[in-house]
Amino acid sequence: MEVLSVASEVYPLIKTGGLADVAGALPGALASHGVTMRTLVPGYPSVMSKLSGGRVVQELDDLFGVPAKLIAGRVEGLDVIVIEAAALYDRPGNPYVSPDGWDWPDNWKRFAALGWVAAELGMGMVEGYRPHVIHCHDWQAGLAPAYVKYGPVDSVKTVMTIHNIAFKGFFGPEIFGQLRLPPHAFGVGGVEFYGGISYLKSGMECADYVTTVSPNYADEIRTPEFGMGLEGLLNGRADTVVGILNGIDTDAWNPATDTALVQTYSANTIQARQVNKQAVVEKFGLDGTDGPLFCVISRLTDQKGMDLLLQTVDGLVDLGGRLAVLGSGEAYLEDGFRHMTARHPGKVSIANGYNEALSHVMQAGCDAIIIPSRFEPCGLTQLYGLRYGCVPVVSRIGGLADTVIDANPAAIMAEVATGVVFDAGSAHTLYEALRKTVRLYSDDKIWKKIQRRGMKSDVSWDTSAARYADLYASITGLKTNDDPDN
Numbered sequence: 001m002e003v004l005s006v007a008s009e010v011y012p013l014i015k016t017g018g019l020a021d022v023a024g025a026l027p028g029a030l031a032s033h034g035v036t037m038r039t040l041v042p043g044y045p046s047v048m049s050k051l052s053g054g055r056v057v058q059e060l061d062d063l064f065g066v067p068a069k070l071i072a073g074r075v076e077g078l079d080v081i082v083i084e085a086a087a088l089y090d091r092p093g094n095p096y097v098s099p100d101g102w103d104w105p106d107n108w109k110r111f112a113a114l115g116w117v118a119a120e121l122g123m124g125m126v127e128g129y130r131p132h133v134i135h136c137h138d139w140q141a142g143l144a145p146a147y148v149k150y151g152p153v154d155s156v157k158t159v160m161t162i163h164n165i166a167f168k169g170f171f172g173p174e175i176f177g178q179l180r181l182p183p184h185a186f187g188v189g190g191v192e193f194y195g196g197i198s199y200l201k202s203g204m205e206c207a208d209y210v211t212t213v214s215p216n217y218a219d220e221i222r223t224p225e226f227g228m229g230l231e232g233l234l235n236g237r238a239d240t241v242v243g244i245l246n247g248i249d250t251d252a253w254n255p256a257t258d259t260a261l262v263q264t265y266s267a268n269t270i271q272a273r274q275v276n277k278q279a280v281v282e283k284f285g286l287d288g289t290d291g292p293l294f295c296v297i298s299r300l301t302d303q304k305g306m307d308l309l310l311q312t313v314d315g316l317v318d319l320g321g322r323l324a325v326l327g328s329g330e331a332y333l334e335d336g337f338r339h340m341t342a343r344h345p346g347k348v349s350i351a352n353g354y355n356e357a358l359s360h361v362m363q364a365g366c367d368a369i370i371i372p373s374r375f376e377p378c379g380l381t382q383l384y385g386l387r388y389g390c391v392p393v394v395s396r397i398g399g400l401a402d403t404v405i406d407a408n409p410a411a412i413m414a415e416v417a418t419g420v421v422f423d424a425g426s427a428h429t430l431y432e433a434l435r436k437t438v439r440l441y442s443d444d445k446i447w448k449k450i451q452r453r454g455m456k457s458d459v460s461w462d463t464s465a466a467r468y469a470d471l472y473a474s475i476t477g478l479k480t481n482d483d484p485d486n
């Protein structure tokens, strides 16, 4: 089974969030299920710089007005096809916004190109390569299913995965004439959305199957509160929508072998985390190692509930906690955490920016990770937290609710608790959860049990990769390695 994965981010070539981790890990996880996955990715500078020895498989004179080459290669263990189109992708910094923080004005074209190339590959543009399935991730890839649906060949099947329904890839109707789609594609059954064009909606409408990244989020987005205008569409095709929980790359995230750590450890040598705790304390300029050390590793946005956390920082410090924050995002939240750093020297500290290695050390050294999201399609940092013995304190929402078991008295007695779970969207419930966490931390026996249990829980891709393989098999009618008749 050949699957073309289409993603605007893929770790370790380019990453701004969890999408990259998922797109980077899935090909490896699917290999043992008989699925060969190649990833189509735009040729951003960080991608081009890592690509060496690739082979030009197609030259295009006019990819939405610019010349382009498709380069196939193997890089960092991934089979990729890169769209080299300097006029579209050779830009500094973040893939989506200009250095002054505004969306690139031609994003519609940059990602129409991604979807168009994906569909053409699926319809046989490159001799000798014919994927059975095009698996599209998020709005940036959302036009691919539309190009297939309205194209000349519809034998290739398409899957649209929603990593975040809040990002719709919405553009004005004036671009439609340049999208290379037939006039009737501008309709409710096609790319049109509230008078404009949504790339995400296009994918959700035109794909053979829609998936999202946790079972709970799959239920949530069928309601007006979380569906953000797309709940009707999802309910209309409910039998072809499914939530498949994300896993993590358990090799890249393995505390026993992780080279980013000051001290490696396992569930049996959990006390060795203390060395990493000391390192975090020093890096963040915090006071000593006694008492619980909380962390945040996150985009600093309202989605992530960071405003709620700011409201509880004083309370957290009063409880005897310290807080290390790694992240960047909305200016008022960055300012807020800087303000808290000044107000509570030695107790609170923010490292502004993006730092993959530091994020590993924090998971290995902090006692608990706080994730107070208002909505969370899956969330990966709680899974890294479980794997590293950094106890997740999460809101009861989306994939967070699917992956963390609250340490209530019954769960402690039954020896199943892996974290602390609280009702989303309130600073009060967050504060109560922090209070409960501090109390649990003070009982070393209970705390270590929670940590160990988390470290032993299955956060791998094993189960979910099999589910994707089954899905590809069901829409294509082909068999996978898992098929008993194979």
Ligand code: ADP
Pocket (backbone or CB within 6 Å): 016, 017, 018, 019, 021, 297, 298, 299, 326, 327, 328, 353, 354, 355, 356, 359, 378, 379, 380, 381, 382
């Ligand atoms: P989202 O994709 O919504 O941002 P996820 O939890 O799915 O949330 O994934 C976030 C990913 O980005 C994780 O791998 C997390 O470790 C990483 N991350 C977030 N902020 C930072 C940061 N400032 N530095 C390093 N890694 C970060």
Ligand code: GLC
Pocket (backbone or CB within 6 Å): 017, 018, 019, 022, 163, 164, 213, 246, 376, 377, 378, 379, 380
């Ligand atoms: C999105 C979601 C996050 C999810 C990630 C990977 O960025 O916000 O919850 O874990 O995609 O699927």
